[in-house]
Amino acid sequence: MLFNDLFRDRWQTILVRGDDEPEYIPARDATDVHRVIFAHGYFASALHEVSHWCIAGEKRRQLRDYGYWYCPDGRSDREQADFEKVEVKPQALEWLFSAAAGSPFHISVDNLSGSGASDEAGFRANVAGQARDFLHHGMPQRAHLFLDTLLAFYDRHPVFGPDLFRA
Helix, strand or coil: CHHHHHHHHHHCEEEEEECCCCEEECCCCCCCCEEEEEECCCHHHHHHHHHHHHHCCCCHHHCHHHHCCCCCCCCCHHHHHHHHHHHHHHHHHHHHHHHHHCCCCCCCCCCCCCCCCCCHHHHHHHHHHHHHHHHHHCCCHHHHHHHHHHHHHHCCCCCCCCCCCCC
16 A cells, blocks of 8 residues: 555656565556565565565566576575675665564575575675665665655664564
8 A cells, every 4th residue: 555655656666565576667658557566465575575676677678587597496596695695775665665664674695505605694694784785875776765655654764773683
């Protein structure tokens, strides 16, 4: 509801509960809407997919799944390291959105049938550092709008203290 009220008219984008894997589907034409689809009704999945949408630029938002190739679970060490590099910013936003909504946040290395994280402690530190950077130096416009909306809706303005990013 919050996402759709905020972004439907200005960015022709809605957030939709999906039954399976998350996905982004761009509008087919000027009368259609872009759809951010989150998995199985999970709140954390919704926040994560919104995070990707908030980071994607105009050209990427015209491409299915923002034009990214996704390497599924079971990644090699090299593939996992590459995955972790591109997941820092979306997971940092997800962490902020989760805190704003009063919901727990869990780092996701998303490689359960592979060898796990390439460097889980380092990945967590990078995500936390990026979240702090977003708070201190700014974040993408749509992320800022969504964060403010979550903070207002959940009445959680003083949530970003120094203890937020402890491992």
